[in-house]
Amino acid sequence: xxxxxxxxxxxxxxxxxxxxxxxxxxxxxxxxxxxxxxxxxxxxxxxxxxxxxxxxxxxxxxxxxxxxxxxxxxxxxxxxxxxxxxxxxxxxxxxxxxxxxxxxxxxxxxxxxxxxxxxxxxxxxxxxxxxxxxxxxxxxxxxxxxxxxxxxxxxxxxxxxxxxxxxxxxxxxxxxxxxxxxxxxxxxxxxxxxxxxxxxxxxxxxxxxxxxxxxxxxxxxxxxxxxxxxxxxxxxxxxxxxxxxxxxxxxxxxxxxxxxxxxxxxxxxxxxxxxxxxxxxxxxxxxxxxxxxxxxxxxxxxxxxxxxxxxxxxxxxxxxxxxxxxxxxxxxxxxxxxxxxxxxxxxxxxxxxxxxxxxxxxxxxxxxxxxxxxxxxxxxxxxxxxxxxxxxxxxxxxxxxxxxxxxxxxxxxxxxxxxxxxxxxxxxxxxxxxxxxxxxxxxxxxxxxxxxxxxxxxx
Numbered sequence: 001x002x003x004x005x006x007x008x009x010x011x012x013x014x015x016x017x018x019x020x021x022x023x024x025x026x027x028x029x030x031x032x033x034x035x036x037x038x039x040x041x042x043x044x045x046x047x048x049x050x051x052x053x054x055x056x057x058x059x060x061x062x063x064x065x066x067x068x069x070x071x072x073x074x075x076x077x078x079x080x081x082x083x084x085x086x087x088x089x090x091x092x093x094x095x096x097x098x099x100x101x102x103x104x105x106x107x108x109x110x111x112x113x114x115x116x117x118x119x120x121x122x123x124x125x126x127x128x129x130x131x132x133x134x135x136x137x138x139x140x141x142x143x144x145x146x147x148x149x150x151x152x153x154x155x156x157x158x159x160x161x162x163x164x165x166x167x168x169x170x171x172x173x174x175x176x177x178x179x180x181x182x183x184x185x186x187x188x189x190x191x192x193x194x195x196x197x198x199x200x201x202x203x204x205x206x207x208x209x210x211x212x213x214x215x216x217x218x219x220x221x222x223x224x225x226x227x228x229x230x231x232x233x234x235x236x237x238x239x240x241x242x243x244x245x246x247x248x249x250x251x252x253x254x255x256x257x258x259x260x261x262x263x264x265x266x267x268x269x270x271x272x273x274x275x276x277x278x279x280x281x282x283x284x285x286x287x288x289x290x291x292x293x294x295x296x297x298x299x300x301x302x303x304x305x306x307x308x309x310x311x312x313x314x315x316x317x318x319x320x321x322x323x324x325x326x327x328x329x330x331x332x333x334x335x336x337x338x339x340x341x342x343x344x345x346x347x348x349x350x351x352x353x354x355x356x357x358x359x360x361x362x363x364x365x366x367x368x369x370x371x372x373x374x375x376x377x378x379x380x381x382x383x384x385x386x387x388x389x390x391x392x393x394x395x396x397x398x399x400x401x402x403x404x405x406x407x408x409x410x411x412x413x414x415x416x417x418x419x420x421x422x423x424x425x426x427x428x429x430x431x432x433x434x435x436x437x438x439x440x441x442x443x444x445x446x447x448x449x450x451x452x453x454x455x456x457x458x459x
Contacts, residue, residue: 031162031218031250031300039215039255040276041431046208047199047264048191051256053212056205056418058248061216063415064379065244066405067386072223072236073401074393080223081382082318088388089381095324095450096443097381102315103442104374105308106345110352111368112305113137119298122278123291130353136302137349144309144342145333155310158303165296166250169277172289173257186261194265209422210372210429215251217375218304219244220382221311237403309345316341324453369432373439376423383416 042050071084082101086094113136117129179185191197198205222240254277262280275297281289317338320330333339390398390408398404405411426432 042208042211043264043276045200046204047195048259049198049205050208051252052205053208054251054255056209057212057216060213060415060418061219062244063405063411064382065219065240066403067383067412068220068223069237069240069403070401070405071386071389073233074397081220081385084389085381085385088385088392092450093381096446097378098315098319099446100374101378102312104371104378105312106348107371109305109308110348111371112301112308113349114352115301116298119275119294119301122294133349133353140306140309141346143306144313145337145339155303155306158306162296162300162303166254170253170257173261177260188260190260190263194263207425207429210426210432213422214372214375216247221307233402312345313338313342316344324450369435370438372432373435376419377439380416380419383412386412
């Protein structure tokens, strides 16, 4: 059977993003608070065993990357996996996955700018967090209002800073571990001391997956940018391969080095009070290193928030063009930017300011935890869509794909089962207990909205 023809989206976003920019936008979306801030909670749950958690998460991320690359090459449209779900599953699935993803990114923006406020507290503990959130939010909206080619170039350099910083962190950490630098060798004793490599057993490793997997949630960005990618059949597979393997290397090395540099029971924390990467340099006693690393994690959070704002804007644009949201959300500025969708996407920043005023100690986990459940749903729908995509694609079209997931359907089935188990584990993770129960009513509301728009569209 030939590949299904997806609904068309007209009018139109401009294909100005090249492979270099696509890769860095994806890295900018993925490497953020999940690694630099959320890892304090996962280390508390698993200790050094968090390394195994990142390995398991890497397997799921590789499957997701390849599955998305296949579908994005065949359907390089702005609605990405929302269009794929509508084509291969149902219009309801296409609507809810796009609405969920847009909502998740809006919430994630709030979490990212809240993280920036927490980081600034390292230098300015007396300045209220909401003031930093307001200033950062204004800057990010301005950047996203630029022509997409300018946005892509800005995000390229933004993301490059954090990539280089991670490389430097790993290099300095290796010098500390081996003793090749001017400091005495730390060695690998911290990986097995203080309760052993698995201080909380395999249960801790699995519970940590609930936040570890979110560190990889960003590989889908490549598919979202497909509607504005130059030569998508070449740039998308290349960018997808690059992003997923770079993430795996960066995460595994960075986490391993950090845990070797300082005892896990000093780095981990059940509450979010700062970056464990900054604390690692504080413990090491290297002059100015902690301050420099804090500047880096601020840049990382800004980059992630910048990308999340881009993503939510494009999803709202896609819903509008699909007649599932008000038509005014689908209008473009003279620069080719969905400026009205951008304004609505800024709601996460407003929520972050309110939470910073009302619940400053819990603001980050409240926002980030809510986004986690939505991403479980999004990734689950993408994987189920991939199973149907493979059933309906012709053998000729399949053989022509520049990148294919081997051993189909077993990797996709494995990823679906793993993701389901990880989602269930949130009921036993402090701060994430209510993420699934909170998302289910939201899904019901989105289904109701879908029914209303569907009935109006038919009439």
